[in-house]
Amino acid sequence: MERQVGDRTILDKFTEEFCEVIEKYCKYIICSGFVAIAHGRSRGTEDIDMIIEKIPFEKFKNLHEELLKKGFQCIQPGNTEKLYAYLKDGVSIRYVWKSKSFAPPEMEVKFAKDELDEEQIKERQKLPLTGMDIYFSSIESNIAFKEEFLRAEKDLEDARHLRIIYKGKFSEDKVNKIKEKIKIRNGKQQKFEKNF
């Protein structure tokens, strides 16, 4: 879809600039709320969720330095080693455009934590209806995560919005398969939490 001047939101600009840097270093996906917003859901969000491939420290260091050069700042304090340790521990690191006030929007970056995340990255796609030149997780996985895992009212509404937009164009079977995997993941997590 061709974009027209004036058709880009601040969120679009922020996300595209950020993704342009990330893509040089690793594969990524944008998932969760922004997927629905990029498809016209009329609701606000402060943060955009990104999952990236696990990368070695050196590569992360270069990526982080380029983000800083391009006008972003990480809102967590600490050196690159510390930020990398956050990612390795499954904690997200968060970037905003450089400003004293750390004002939104914010990109929340996480390493892929398991097979399910890796699979999402593998099946990433550009979604022409958004008019954005970035990679998203699949429509099926967005619907599945929103309906099976996140389940807040806004998430269920996002899922419904995507279902209407892509009516007849996505695989319900695939949604159900991803939901099954989410259930397994949740089960493992609960078991883990119970033991510790």
Added chain:
Amino acid sequence: MTRDKTHEEQIERWAEFVRDNPTEWKAKLVPFIDGQILLSRRFYEKLTQTPEGMQTIKELRRIPSV
């Protein structure tokens, strides 16, 4: 508080508009999305000018201390 049926109907109406008008929906949404970000930025900017502002921002944004 649960939202009533008219809210659901509006979600449906708008989603159908987006689906059926791929070149029109975005322009309608830009001021709405940008407005929220601009309001938020203005607020954070004002907070930085208050004595406890930076501390409040750190709490709001869950920014850990060094």
